[in-house]
Amino acid sequence: MIQVTPSIAIDESELEESFVRASGPGGQHVNKVSSAVQLKFDIRRSPSLPNDVAVRLMKLAGSRLTQDGVIVIVAQAQRSQKRNREEARERLLELIRAAAVRPQTRRPTKPTKASKERRLVSKDKRASIKAGRSKPGAD
Structure with missing residues (x-):
């Protein structure tokens, strides 16, 4: 079990890893070793995630999400398979942690009497400035 948050833990069997050849640093070694990691996690079939977290995770995933919800x-x-594997897992856990945070609901507020007064005073001031720009006989 991988502990994501105090209330969410993901079973290792829910993660599917495949190793492919990577581009980038490594010289000739890159052509011989499959060091890149593709980590797949099926959100829709995961029993570990609460429904609200899964919905937020799908929105956060963006282009990393397939049509099937994976x-x-x-x-x-990285050059080593092990470090790439750790990096991929950590990125997934960060995404899930971000999705686990509930967004705060906005409470509508009313402007205070003083703020309404300040707004009206500034409007009057601005109007008088613009009125002063007009030609003298334009009444």
């Missing part, structure tokens, strides 16, 4: 994270920045 997040695909590709990590290939």
Whole structure:
């Protein structure tokens, strides 16, 4: 079990990893070793995620989300397979942690009497400035 937050833990079996050849640093070694990691996590079939977290996660995933509701994270920045694997997992966990935070609901407020007064005073001042720009006989 991978502990994401105090209330959310994901089972290792829910993650699907595949290793492919990476582009980037490594010289000739890159052509011989599959060091890039593709980490797949099926949001819709995951029993570990509460429904509201899953919905927020789908919105956060953006282009990493497939039509089937699977997040695909590709990590290939590191030269070793192990470090790419750790990086991909950490990126997934960060996404889930971000989705686990409930957005605060906005409470509508009314402007105070003083702020209304300030707004009206500034409008009067601006109007008088613009009125002063007109030609003298334009009444």
